[in-house]
Amino acid sequence: MFKTKLILSDRPLNINIKSDDIKFINLSSLKIANCIGCYGCWTKTPGKCVIRDDAVKIYPDIAKSDKLLYISRIKYGGYDTIMKTMLERAIPVQQAFIRLVAGETHHVQREVAPKNATIIAYGEISDEEKEIFRKLVARNAHNMNFESYQIIFTTELQLEETVASEVEKWEASLS
């Protein structure tokens, strides 16, 4: 399987990515409707969403990536609308069928590379909100094939700086 490095952001960012191996996608510039829970991607056209908008270009990239960076505003301790909409639309990468992961029931993944994920969560985030978000990502890890992950909390003001510093680390490890 061909693996990629992927950055998904819920807003445009003014950062300079030198490496051609890193793909940056600004979700806010795309047309992505919300999942309607029809399960067509599991039971009608397995592996493909029935809504043919921009999301169908993104979840294959998520599946292929072994290094993944999500950048999202936080709302009520979870991802805000733009990122959450994309994550809900990504269920075609799983099968309907269920297996046990650490004794718990979860879906079987299709061809999804195990991931080293970083989540940059930004906004005015209280300690309570951070705690909820940490629990959320720990759950996501089981469902989204994260082998390892780290969460970085930052403010909107410091966001570009935080992202740039992560990207630099990625580029250093690639060269």
Add this chain to the structure above:
Amino acid sequence: MGSIIILNGSPRAPKSNSKRYAGIFSDNCKCNTEYFNISKTNHYELCGKLGNFTDMLFVFPLYADGIPVTLLNFLKTLEQNPPENKPVVSILINCGFLEYKQNDVAVSMMKLFCKQNGYRFGSVLKIGSGEAILDTPFKLLVVRKIKKFADSISLSRYCTLQTTMPISPKMFVKASTTYWTNYGKRNGITKEQMETMQIEK
């Protein structure tokens, strides 16, 4: 006695399991209930109604370990358009997996919304195996729990309840495989086709 507005936050509200759970709730509730689906276009209309009720019940599924975007967007509108008299917020959440505990993060999100916006938090019912349980003999357990849940709200004796299929995870894997295989069959899709490892190919 109070009155309860039931809001369905499932993205497929008109055909959802949440709607069936809400129906069982209304059938077993001693106070007046009024039911609405949350749609993309009725947020303001719903916000305008809330002040007339003592309690508000959100019925919704777990989506990607959190609250579905349909509900998230409604909460954001509600935050900007709060009713003068705020009803007590209760929630009935269901998830596809066996473990009702997988709903806990979404419950925390709803509690945080209430705290940030000055709503009293009421009762919770967490349902595991919620995609399929209503079409099994275990429906009985759900009906019993929903009755108890409805009583807790109508008597303002708020509490947290949960239920799921009383089977082992291994048995659940087997049962769900049959469930989904039959689901595909109704669409003319075989188990092997459903098991494809390919994405968008």
